[in-house]
Amino acid sequence: MKIIAKNKKAYYNYEILESHEAGISLLGSEVKSIRTGGISLKESYAEIKASEVILVNCNISPYEPANRFNHDPRRERKLLLHRREIKRLTGKIKEKGFTLVPTKVLINDKGKVKVEISLARGKRVYQKREAIRERDRDRELRAELKKSWR
Numbered sequence: 001m002k003i004i005a006k007n008k009k010a011y012y013n014y015e016i017l018e019s020h021e022a023g024i025s026l027l028g029s030e031v032k033s034i035r036t037g038g039i040s041l042k043e044s045y046a047e048i049k050a051s052e053v054i055l056v057n058c059n060i061s062p063y064e065p066a067n068r069f070n071h072d073p074r075r076e077r078k079l080l081l082h083r084r085e086i087k088r089l090t091g092k093i094k095e096k097g098f099t100l101v102p103t104k105v106l107i108n109d110k111g112k113v114k115v116e117i118s119l120a121r122g123k124r125v126y127q128k129r130e131a132i133r134e135r136d137r138d139r140e141l142r143a144e145l146k147k148s149w150r
Contacts, residue, residue, distance in 0.1 A: 004034055004113075005105040007041035012128065014101055014120035020089075023080035024055065024115050029066035034113055038063070039105055046079060046100035046117050048090050053079040055102060055115065079115060089119065097121050 010016070026034070033039070038061035046055050055077045062070040081089075092098050104116040123131075 001109065002107045003104055004037060004107060005039045005041055007044070007101065007103050009042060010101045010103050010118070010120065012131065013123060014099070014118075015123055015127070016101075016103065016118045016120050017098075019103065019116050019118045020081065020085060021114050021116050022053065024113055025078040025080065026060075026113060027071045029063040029069060029071050030060045031113060032066070033060050033063040034105065035107070036063070041102050041105065044102055046102060048086065048093065048100075051083070051086055051090075053081055053086060053089070053100070053117070055079055058102065079117065092119055 040059040040061075042059075044055060044058040046053055048054070057074060058077065059073050060071070061073055089100065093100065099120055099122070100117050101120045102115050103118045106114050106116065108114055
């Protein structure tokens, strides 16, 4: 598995509870653009419409060699999950405060593009501050350990 893009903001803004790997319905120029790293998951999310999971606001940049056959960069894309997974996620999302957030885009061993979507709950401001403090503490600890090894 090769990770193409990672949504770092999702890990900062949300508490990730569980993850699912989903296929994604793409056009040919979108696949080629993704393989060159032309995808951004910033501000994107997934929603369930008519028992289908849709990826919204994901930016896949146009693939230059495709010129007039190119795709719309911000179009909604269908995610491919089993029906029972969709029903389970629908039940979870109806609970207060849960959302579906794409966390990674990867290419599996067979060359298929997959999206990892996660069931997440938004963090409070004090939780974000605590995460920053913890990250700074870890960075300082690593620096001290590195210094002591020299």
